[in-house]
Amino acid sequence: MEKLSTFLEDLRFIEWVVQPTPELQGFWNDHLRNHPEDRENIEAAKRLVIRLRIREIPLDEKEKIVLFSRIIKHIEHQGNRRKRMALVSGWLRYAAVAIVFFALGYLLFHQKESIDPRFFTEEYAVPSNGGSAKLIRSTGDDIILEQDKSLITYSPDGQLQINQVPIDKASDRSNTKAGSLNQLVIPYGKSSRVLLSDGTTVHLNAGSRLVYPEVFHGSTREVILSGEAFFEVSPDAERPFLVYTNDLRIRVLGTKFNVSAYPLDNVVETVLAEGRISLGRNDENRNVKSYELKPGDLASFNRTSGETVLRQVDLDNYILWTEGILKFESTHLSRVLKRLERYYDIRFNIQDALLGTMQISGKLVLTDDPGETIERIARTASVTIEKSNENYYMVRK
Structure with a gap:
């Protein structure tokens, strides 16, 4: 018997519920005849999708950050074994993105079911071989970044500019409410600089991905990184800045540091240029040791052994790539x-x-x-x- 989450990850299932066609109706009728043991979970998944279309599950910004972190962790773990899924086109694609996102969020945060979010493997994977950089809005819209070194800027209220060109709000379907996340995907051969709404600057290196809200809400400022980035964090003693990678969580108030956390690298490196940061494992084990870094410190986390080693280094070896x-x-x-x-x-x-x-x-x-x-x-x-x-x-x- 297939798990409930299996159907929520299947775009043919989503399309059947959202916009059924005779072909899809025949496919799923055949499935039910051949696999009657799946009927209960199929009906439950249908009810969940319909309910989520009508009433969005109220996940706040922090919950969505954690959700994306888990999704990215799964994507990186899958590596070359992941299956590529065909995407539906037009409005249905964006509807499917939203439905699956909130369905996965509902399962993760309300039913605590272990899921395999393969849909996001295609939608959010870093294109390592060529292609254009792109900004994925919270609605699912893609904005292609034509320049090799792009500049993305957010005002305090979330107004977006790309290479100093304002994005027309009339065509901007996203919003700045809590939980509205954007994602910047930079392929090999490209780089980008992002000025976040709080004044923090992020230099994103080639082959990297950054997930962040258009406007920070709540008591913390949280982003997710896969790849390499140099952060110049705007000071805010009341709202710590948190960077999540597949393995680590980095907590700062206002400082400059570099993180290299590429999925295929065995070692995650964090080097501090200015200020002070706290670094610990990104998991639910609260007993895992955390590390306080001072300027010039490099923390090397070995993914195989789980060990972290601190040492003083020449900062230029780790941050001059931004120049x-x-x-x-x-x-x-x-x-x-x-x-x-x-x-x-x-x-x-x-x-x-x-x-x-x-x-x-x-x-x-x-x-x-x-x-x-x-x-x-x-x-x-x-x-x-x-x-x-x-x-x-x-x-x-």
Whole structure:
């Protein structure tokens, strides 16, 4: 017997309830004939979808932040095993987004059922191979960001500007009430800077995703990060700023720090430039140790061992990327090349695994031409890097 959540994740089921067609009616009638044991859960799921269409479940901003965090954690855990789902078009797509969102929220916060929110895998996954950056509004609308380095600004009341161009409120169907979340998705080869409604600036690196409200409400300011970002948090002693990643929760009042939490990296790195932050695990175990960082501290959380190590570092190695500069000291060649992959949206194939462990030091100005940067890396590491096709390079001794 399928679980209730299985039907709430199935867009064919959502479409059948919201806008039935003879084809869908036949499909689900056949399903009921072949699987009569599912009838009870199908009827319950139908009632829930209908109820949620009529009356929105009142999740506040904090609950939705936690919900998105759980969804993103699942997406990152699934990795390449996830299934890609076809999206319905037009208004039904946005209706389905809203329905499934609130249905999942209802289950998570009211029925406490363990769910598998695969729908969001397609809708919110970072496009790592090319494509345009996009801003996903709380209504489900996508705004494509044409520039490689975009600037997104929110006024204190949530009015949006993109690259200093105001977004016409007449076509802006989202709102600034509590729980209204936006999501910025930045693919490889792109970057973005976001000025949030509280005055906080976020520099979002390539291959990253940020979930945040248009206007902060309540006693805290909370965002979700997947990937890498440098935060310049606007001071507010009454409302702490919280950053959630897949594994960690970072609490600040007003400070500057960098977080690198890419889904496929085994280590999550948080480095503090100014002020003070508290860092702990993003889970329900309140007994897990938290760490207080001071300027110059790097906290490295190992996802495999669950251990966190603190040490003092050269800040330039971790934050100069915001100025288009890559600085590294005694860093494995494979790690330097990974950063270049994200910045330029290219791929390296290291022929000998030992080459990847070679430690190199240097400072690179990341120009628009990847060829120039790659040539300098090859000279620094004394290796040969050859272009095999448009976006792939072979690395050998």
